[in-house]
Amino acid sequence: MKQFFSFSIILLACITSFAQRQTYDVLTYDLPKGWQQKEVNGGKQLMVADKSTGGYAIALLIKSTATRGPVNDNFGYYWNKMVKATVNVSGEPTMQDTVNDNGWEIVSGNADYTDGANAGNATLLSASGGGQTTAVVLMTNTNKFQKDLVALIHSLSLSKAGKNETGNTNGGTANTANNNSVAALTGLWVDYGLEKNAWQQYTAGYLRKEYSFNADGTYSFRKKNFLTSATEIYFVYETGTYAVIGNQLIITPKKGRTEFWSKPKSLKNNEWGSFKRSENHKLEKVIYDFEILEDPNYSNSILLRPGKATVRDGGQFNASDDPYNFHYSFRKLESLIDNPPGFRK
Structure with missing residues (x-):
């Protein structure tokens, strides 16, 4: 190059x-x-x-x-x-x-x-x-x-640098919620991305994953990839429990599944084809270092640091010496991930 x-x-x-x-x-x-x-x-x-x-x-x-x-x-x-x-x-x-x-x-x-x-x-x-x-x-x-x-x-x-609306000064850090707790985590946290083609233009495809943390200490995780460059729809669903200890988030899955579906004849990205196959879903308990970051322009985000690649979050394509940091944004609206036909929890 x-x-x-x-x-x-x-x-x-x-x-x-x-x-x-x-x-x-x-x-x-x-x-x-x-x-x-x-x-x-x-x-x-x-x-x-x-x-x-x-x-x-x-x-x-x-x-x-x-x-x-x-x-x-x-x-x-x-x-x-x-x-x-x-x-x-x-x-x-x-x-x-x-x-x-x-x-x-x-x-x-x-x-x-x-x-x-x-x-x-x-x-x-x-x-x-x-x-x-x-x-x-x-x-x-x-x-x-x-x-x-x-x-x-x-x-x-x-433009000339000056204090932002959070009142931080140069060298400061983003506001971090000091109540790392189940209450602070309760809600929907998402990482939604759009597919790009060879010209770096957005397509109709997308990659979506999300955690839904409940107040009773249970969670659900969903992932859906609908890519124009792939022939099948990729779907993951997992449930389990979580606990917060200081700045650590412990996620313990109880059950889950990974499925592949055909695309609909219409090729619309909000529709499903037929079920094709499933594969063994690994239940992986992970201990994350985490923090909740307050963003003055957008919604708060959660930063998860597992220190390794994980089944849920991914990271297998990172460089060997690159930190495994995963960001999820808090979402007040409904999830953009739709479940496949006949879905049962």
């Missing part, structure tokens, strides 16, 4: 003031001619693609939130959630030295990646300051849009 220029050096050299044409949250930028942009969950996506060759370039501007800790911790969080969860990176990112600008600490890193038959380069810039953190993700699999990317990078600027 040496043919791809190093974004990180350019990024750190070019976070300077520029004519303000468009603003998103704490970031200002110029949109290159011919690029499309749209609001996505937690950010704004800028994109251009060449359908004849499959070449693309993407920039994701992430909305600022309360900092999760030092700048390197924030970088690690964004790298795992926004890069590694999307494509298969070749290894640990090549890091650049931290720089300071307008009250922000800025660190960046990049790595080559593969995404199916595509190969490219991903760069992440993470900025922390005034109790806030934000980031910019850049991904491309071609040199065709190099000039556009350079122009976009040169146009980036950050």
